[in-house]
Amino acid sequence: MKATANELAALPTASAANDALNPYKEALREHFPTREALLQEAKQQTKRQRLLKKVGAGMALSLTLAMSWVIDPVWHSEDMRTLVGQQASYTLKDGSHVALNTNSVLVVEQHLYSRRLHLKQGEALFTVDHGWRPLTVYANQTQIRDIGTIFNVRNTAQGAVVTVVEGSVEVRTTHAQRILTRDISVTTQAGMISESRCTSANIAWQQGRLVFDGTPLADVVLELQRYHRGKIKIADARVAQYRLSGEYDINAIDALIDTLPEIMPLRVARQSDDTIVIRHH
Known part of the structure; x- marks a missing residue:
């Protein structure tokens, strides 16, 4: 059935229809971004992701370094021993020298950020080669930190006897702390530090x-x-x-x-x- 001329005249033209939809198009544009806007947002998101990856990698590296300082892992360890009546000299990997007296046991630990020497028994004279990693000797609940020195440590039943030959060391126990300089000798016992006579007898075994x-x-x-x-x-x-x-x-x-x-x-x-x-x- 064909439309009459009057009916055709009553139908809206394409232009009129577009004009009528314009307000709805504008409203839709406000809720749905354009293609250009979508591309721009995608670029910004890519940049943010790259930045987050860099920041995350940096934080992970910082955390790893921080944890390594706290944990300070061992990368090399070795035992040094002498028999009853025997004496021996050793050169450590860092260039330091250790002379062990009779019936002595020394465990040397090279850590990532420190050097730790455990005198389990006996006596030793330490000549330290200084570096950025601090060197500490442990002997029967006594901690001896090298400051720049040659020093003798004897592990005793009660604690330790520490004698400074050159330079100085810091001696720590559970209850005390003291800096020793040349020709000073101390004895540690029950967490306390007491000064004793520094005589040639303390290191005469070296001769x-x-x-x-x-x-x-x-x-x-x-x-x-x-x-x-x-x-x-x-x-x-x-x-x-x-x-x-x-x-x-x-x-x-x-x-x-x-x-x-x-x-x-x-x-x-x-x-x-x-x-x-x-x-x-």
């Missing part, structure tokens, strides 16, 4: 000597025992109080023991198991 200066025989025997495989016993309390002075060869302990009856009123008996018994004459 192969034992030095006694009015030392009670009980203490002399304790020192001799460090270099002697067999047991040395004092069977009489009176003998323990006798005193000994002089310098003796560190490699002639048996000769020294055999000489004692010539300078003190005592007897020395040797048993089949290499035990030596000292008693009053």
